Amino acid sequence: MKPFTTQRIGILGGGQLGKMLCQAGSRWGLNLSILDTDPHFPAGQVCPQFTTGSFRDEADVLRFGKDMDVLTIEIEHVSVAALEQLQDQGVRVYPAPEVLRTIQDKGLQKLFYRDHQIPTSAFTLYDRSAEIRDAIRSGQLSIPFVQKSRTAGYDGRGVAIIRQVEDLDKLLEGPSLTEDLVPMQKEIAVVVARDIHGQCKAFPSVEMEFHEEANLVEFLACPADLTDRQEKEAEQLAIRVAEAFGTVGLLAVELFLTQEGTFLINEVAPRPHNSGHHTIECCETSQYEQHLRAITGMPLGSTQLIRPGVMLNLLGEEGFSGPALYRGWEDCMAIPGVHVHVYGKAETRPFRKMGHVTVVADTLEEARHRARIVRETLNVIA
Numbered sequence: 001m002k003p004f005t006t007q008r009i010g011i012l013g014g015g016q017l018g019k020m021l022c023q024a025g026s027r028w029g030l031n032l033s034i035l036d037t038d039p040h041f042p043a044g045q046v047c048p049q050f051t052t053g054s055f056r057d058e059a060d061v062l063r064f065g066k067d068m069d070v071l072t073i074e075i076e077h078v079s080v081a082a083l084e085q086l087q088d089q090g091v092r093v094y095p096a097p098e099v100l101r102t103i104q105d106k107g108l109q110k111l112f113y114r115d116h117q118i119p120t121s122a123f124t125l126y127d128r129s130a131e132i133r134d135a136i137r138s139g140q141l142s143i144p145f146v147q148k149s150r151t152a153g154y155d156g157r158g159v160a161i162i163r164q165v166e167d168l169d170k171l172l173e174g175p176s177l178t179e180d181l182v183p184m185q186k187e188i189a190v191v192v193a194r195d196i197h198g199q200c201k202a203f204p205s206v207e208m209e210f211h212e213e214a215n216l217v218e219f220l221a222c223p224a225d226l227t228d229r230q231e232k233e234a235e236q237l238a239i240r241v242a243e244a245f246g247t248v249g250l251l252a253v254e255l256f257l258t259q260e261g262t263f264l265i266n267e268v269a270p271r272p273h274n275s276g277h278h279t280i281e282c283c284e285t286s287q288y289e290q291h292l293r294a295i296t297g298m299p300l301g302s303t304q305l306i307r308p309g310v311m312l313n314l315l316g317e318e319g320f321s322g323p324a325l326y327r328g329w330e331d332c333m334a335i336p337g338v339h340v341h342v343y344g345k346a347e348t349r350p351f352r353k354m355g356h357v358t359v360v361a362d363t364l365e366e367a368r369h370r371a372r373i374v375r376e377t378l379n380v381i382a
Helices: 018-028 060-067 081-090 097-104 105-114 129-138 167-169 228-245 287-294 329-333 364-377
Strands: 008-011 030-034 051-052 068-074 123-127 147-148 159-162 176-180 184-194 200-202 206-211 216-222 249-258 263-271 309-315 325-327 338-344 353-360 379-381
Touching: 008 051, 008 060, 018 030, 018 287, 030 060, 060 081, 081 097, 081 325, 097 105, 097 228, 105 123, 105 176, 105 228, 105 263, 123 167, 123 379, 129 176, 159 167, 159 263, 184 228, 184 338, 200 228, 216 364, 228 263, 249 287, 309 364, 309 379, 329 338, 353 364
Parallel strands: 008 030, 008 068, 030 051
Antiparallel strands: 123 176, 147 159, 147 176, 184 200, 184 206, 184 249, 206 216, 216 309, 249 263, 309 353, 325 379, 338 353
């Protein structure tokens, strides 16, 4: 294997995650390239080696990947067929195509957990929404439940929460799964890194709070409010999932802590993740640096928490679409411990992720207090 500083590393996807991977790699002078449809996307602002093309298109991915030593992703919805061919040609692909095939399909993902005795909520697969209605009428399926599209769901899309009969108008068409609406204490995420030798390290658990309408994470707090036993159990379960998949790089594992005190796997993402943004300021090693370490054969870095923090997404305000304006930015920059990350997307629209803010403090309580001020002060309008 080449020294990590000379490896040609290709990233499929030029959004904010690709941008932050490039920012982490630039400190080491890594040879990074991006494939995406528009060089004006966030990663194009920091990566001079930007190839215009679609990461969903087999031919585009093949042309881009043939000159790379390593290929990785910032989004799951890529051409797996191209990655399989490139892997056969000797390109190292992380996560592996077979892992991506399973994770791209939420139905296959749930079957994987069942087959590997990994705890997850009860589920049923359906081909059409009409089958779901039939199952309700026959008593095979009870409301409430959650419906998820098997493919293409992302950032809150492809999910319908059915709490009452009137919500059935929200049912999604096409192949999907339903699962129990789990009564839970809280939702947790653990980001795990697994290197090419099979060594794993987990970042401290984070606790997520969701925007109900957008179904996006609104606040993320680290450390999560867990007992020492629960923290260890969440970490061990996340590592178990990473080892079961055999993935290399990051795996973000979303967990439900039920009312009974047990953990259930919700779903996973084999890449840098929204639930790990805070690691840039809060941990010894950021998730972005850790991913690059893992896929290039470098030792994994320490995941130790340096200071508690709260992360909030900057979402486009309702009622605004057009060139983005950031109202209240200067006021927030005057608050100690506030770190604003703007992704550089030119156009805003309601609930679009435009950036994030990580707020650090000596205590989580103080970080939460400052984060609430930021939430009320900083708005993305047009």
